[in-house]
Amino acid sequence: MNRGKRTEKQMESVRRRSKEGGNRLAAVGMPMDADCRLPKVTVVADRFARVEHHTGVLKLTGCCVRLFSRLGIIRIEGEGLIASDMDDDLLQLDGKVKSVTFE
C-alpha cells in the first residue's frame, strides 16, 4: 500500500517535471518530442498505432493494450490488436484503434 502511494507520488513528480521540461523546450522554440523521455503515440486513421518511448507492457489483449511510460499508463483500446513489432522502446500495433487514453 505504502509502495503504491510512493509510486503515485513519484508519478506526480514525473508528470510535473515533464510538463515543466516541455514548457522549457517550447520556450526555446524546440518541439515537445525532442525530449526523448516522453512517450510519443502516433495513430494513423484507426488502423495503426505506434508508441515510442514506452517502458514496458502491462497488458496485451486483442481489445486493450496498456503500456507503461514515464507519464503513466497509456491505454489503447480497439479490436483485433496485434503487436506487429515490439522492442524495449517501440511498440507497433495493427488492428482497429478506438481510443488512446493516458491513465
Added chain:
Amino acid sequence: MKLWKYFVGYVNISIEGEYPEKLLNRLITEGVALENVERHERMVTVDIKAPDIKKLRSAAHGCGCGIHIIKRYGFTRIRRKLVLSRVFLVLMLVFAAGIIAASTRVWMIKIDTVSIPEEDIKSTLNELGVTAGIARSSIKNSEIAHAIAADPRVVNAKVTLNGVILNIKISESGGVFPELDGEGASNVYADKDCVISYISVTSGRAAVKKGQAVHKGDLLISGDLSELKEGFFTEAKGVVYGEVLYQVTATAERKRPYPARNGKSSRVVSTVVLGQELFLSMPYEKYELEERGCRTLNACIMPVVMKEYEAFELTEQMLEDSDEGTSERARLMAQERLADMLPDDADVKTVKTNCVENEDGSVTAVMTVTTIERIGV
C-alpha cells in the same frame, strides 16, 4: 522483409501462463525483438528470430510461464543440418570430383557447315575415333582438320577446342571462293593513269607492284586463283593508292576592268554628329570623294561638323594590269579549275606553278599537282 526473415530464420513460440506480459517485458529488456504478438486468452503467440532462442530459457526462468515452440521457419535449420551432415559433405565431394573428371573430356561436337552434310563429317571423325566422351588430351586439332580437308568439297577446316565443346568450322568451295558469272572472276582495274604507291590485297592476287606505272584500265588485282587451285575464282578486293599527276593551264589577259573616274562630278555635303557621318544625298552609285572644306557649328547644343566633298563618279574601264597582277590572276584561275578537278579524298603531295608571258601580253599559268589517291574500280 518476409523473405529476409525467412532467410535469417525465425521461430513461432507460444507463451502460456498467468501473466505472459511479464515474460514479454523481460524479453524486450534483453534485446529480443518480438513480432506479431497476439493474445489468445491465456496464451500469447510471438515470432522471434532464430538466434534469439537461446535467450528464452534464461528469461522464462522464474516467470511462471511455459514456452512452446510451435514452428520453425527459414533456411537456418536446414542449412545447419546439411552442413553438419557427413553424407552431404561426401556428396558434395563426389559431385565436385565428378565435375572435374567430366571437364577433362569432350561432350559436344559442333559442326558448322553450309551444304556438306554433317553425317559425312561425323563419319570422318568416327574413323579418327573422335566421338563425344573422348579425352580432351587425345584430340589433335591439326590431324582432324587435315582429315576433313581431304574431302574435295572442303577448302579449309578449322578445329578449335572450347572447354568440353569441339568446334569444327568448314569452308566449302562454293562459300569462301564463290564462282562468279561472266568471265569467271571479278578484277580490280585502274580508273586513271598513275604510279602505284601502295597496294594491299584482301582477296585475290596482286597484278602490279609498288612503283609501277599503270594506265587507265590496267589490271590491279586479279580474282583468278586458278594458279593455286584449278578452276577457282574469287571476287578481287583490296586497297590501291597511286600517285596521280594533274596539270591545269589558265590564261589571264593583260587588260582587266578597273573602276575609274569618267569625268562627271558634283558637290556633296555631310554632317558629322557624335562621330557619325551622314550624307544628305549621293548622286552616283559608285564614287570617289575628295574633301573640299570643313566647318564646325558651335551654336548647337551638340558639336556638329559640316563637311564638303567633291564626288567623282566611277565606271569600270579596261586598264592594263601589272606583270605581277596578271600572273596572280592567271594562277588564281588555274587554282579554281584544279579545285573542280581534284577528288575529295585526294591528298595533295606537291604543287608547282609556272607562269609564261604570251606574245599578246597575256600570261598563262601552268599548275602541276601530284596527289596520292585511291584508285581501282
